[in-house]
Amino acid sequence: MREILxxxxxxxxxxxxxxxxxxxxxxxxxxxRVIIGPNGAGKTT
Known part of the structure; x- marks a missing residue:
C-alpha cells in the first residue's frame, strides 16, 4: 500500500x-482517518 500522508x-x-x-x-x-470532537475544539484548524 502506498503511503500518501x-x-x-x-x-x-x-x-x-x-x-x-x-x-x-x-x-x-x-x-x-477522521478527527472527532465537540464544536469549537479546533478540528478544522
Whole structure:
C-alpha cells in the first residue's frame, strides 16, 4: 500500500493550548482517518 500522508512529531499550539503534541500519523492510499470532537475544539484548524 502506498503511503500518501505522514506526519512525525507534529505539534501545534494556539493561545497557549496544545491542540497537537508530538503526533505521528500515517495514512495509506484508500484509507480513511477522521478527527472527532465537540464544536469549537479546533478540528478544522
Amino acid at each position: 505522514r506526519t512525525e512529531d507534529l505539534s501545534a499550539c494556539f493561545s497557549g493550548f496544545w491542540a497537537l503534541d508530538h503526533v505521528n500519523l500515517s495514512v495509506g492510499e484508500g484509507e480513511l
